[in-house]
Amino acid sequence: MSDNFTKLAYETVQQSQSYFAVAHKTISSRLRSLVDPPVEQKTKPLPPQVLQEMQQRLNRLMEADWSDAERGLYPASLLFDRSWSDFFLYYPAIWLDFPQMWERVKQKRYQEFSPEIETEGYPGYYLQNFHYQTDGYLSEMSANLYDLQVELLFNGTADAMRRRILAPLKQGLTGFSGISPRQIRVLDVACGTGRTLKFLRGTLPLASLYGMDLSPAYLRKANQLLSEIPGELPQLLQGNAEELPYLDNYFHGVTSVFLFHELPGGVRQRVINECFRVTQPGGLLIICDSIQLSDAPEFKVMMENFPAIFHEPYYKNYISDDLVGRLESAGFTNIESQVYFMSKYLIARKPA
Ligand SMILES: C[S@@+](CC[C@H](N)C(=O)[O-])C[C@H]1O[C@@H](n2cnc3c(N)ncnc32)[C@H](O)[C@@H]1O
Incomplete structure (x- = not known):
């Protein structure tokens, strides 16, 4: 398959998912208002330029995802990874x-x-x-x-947003080039159903992968997904990220995707402190989560509407939280921030 054809196929699938998700949300919300007309309007209307801005951001996300696969950072098959x-x-x-x-x-x-x-x-x-x-x-x-x-x-972009942790992680792990790829240990905190671990396995086929989460049901689902793919099965553990069940300085890389907006502020700090404790000196933590107000003031209304439409009790506090300050207070340094579509990425290093 030529690269152009694969790229076109990828863009077509992504756009179709996006249209499907928009249709799903439109039909379900119309149906809901027929069955149960809203007594009060809890959300504010979006400014007109928001949809255009979202499409541009979606295009940039797809471009970055495609280009990382094209340069071999992860297999192109991950771009088409769906469970039909x-x-x-x-x-x-x-x-x-x-x-x-x-x-x-x-x-x-x-x-x-x-x-x-x-x-x-x-x-x-x-x-x-x-x-x-x-x-x-x-x-x-x-x-x-x-x-x-x-x-x-996320209009069919959740996996593409998860994959944005892979490039900075792979780059950050080059600091450990003195050890064999099999000795590299990476932990995904709050791994949920294992989507990120699946992408980590595709990117780091030989590394030892670990996943932890509070939900036994989600861990069983992750186990089912991960046992279907080649390579050593990641070690999954049930536990609370506030008290990570691992030794100090154990992991070369720690990742966490879509967790922090679901935690109260104080818990966010405790989880970050724990991530610092289990990261090796010279290793890194990568957080992927929702954008915050400072990343995209033009999406302020959308961010304010989100907890009103979905039950997200800690989101309002999350969008104005100082995550960089929290990382620094745990001891992380050299903190970089990136934004793709509706997610932000914080890449933080533990001093060597
Ligand atoms: C929004 S989901 C994200 C799951 C996954 N990382 C993903 O990319 O889809 C949040 C996850 O965090 C887990 N979680 C929430 N609080 C936790 C805690 N204190 N310790 C460990 N896991 C937690 C939940 O069980 C859930 O699987």
Whole structure:
């Protein structure tokens, strides 16, 4: 397949996903207002230039993703990595879940779990129906729907945004060129269903990979995904990122994707401190999460609307939090920040 053809195929798939997600959101929100007309308008209208700006940012994200694959940083097959069986199995389930989700929103029940779900032992801030998700992060069904829901939320760009951690990580690990690739250890904190670990495996085929998360159901889903791919299976552990279950100075690289906006401020600091503790001197931490107000003032209305549409109790605090200050206070230095589409990336080094 020629590069031009592959690039065209990639752009076509990405754009189709984006149109599909927009159609999904438009139809579901119209249906919802038919079934249950809103009593109050909780969101503000978006300024007209926002959609155009978003399209430009989406194009830049695709260009960067394509160009990293083209220069061999990761295999081009990752650009087309989708589980069609999950799509056909679980997309209908998303629609079937809507009525109970809408009821939950109407009744403002944001901490609701099915009686058979074990909620003992989890921190209070975690026991939430983030995005109004049925059973929060604590059921098999939630784990099965999650990847699709996130792709729909981000107009089909969630994986492309996750892949933006790969170039700075690979670059940062060159500082350890004295050891063999097999000795490199990388941890993904709050690995969820394992999408980032799958991309890490494609990029660092020989490295020892580790993933941790609080949700046993999401870890089981990650295990299922990762056992289908070649290479050593990443070691998955259930635990709280506030107390990472690893030795000091153990990992050459630590990553975390889409976690920090779901944590209260103080917990964010504790997790960053823990990431610092487990990172080797000379190693790096890469955080990918939502853009903040300082990254894109033109998206202020959209960022303010987000927690009103989805249940995201810590997002308002997150968008104006000083993450660089938090990283510095943990001990990280040389902190770089990048922005792609709706995500920001913080690349922080532990002094050698
Ligand atoms: C928005 S999801 C992101 C998952 C994944 N990184 C991704 O890219 O999709 C947030 C994840 O953080 C996990 N999580 C939240 N608080 C946590 C904590 N204190 N310790 C460990 N995991 C946590 C949740 O279980 C969930 O899997």
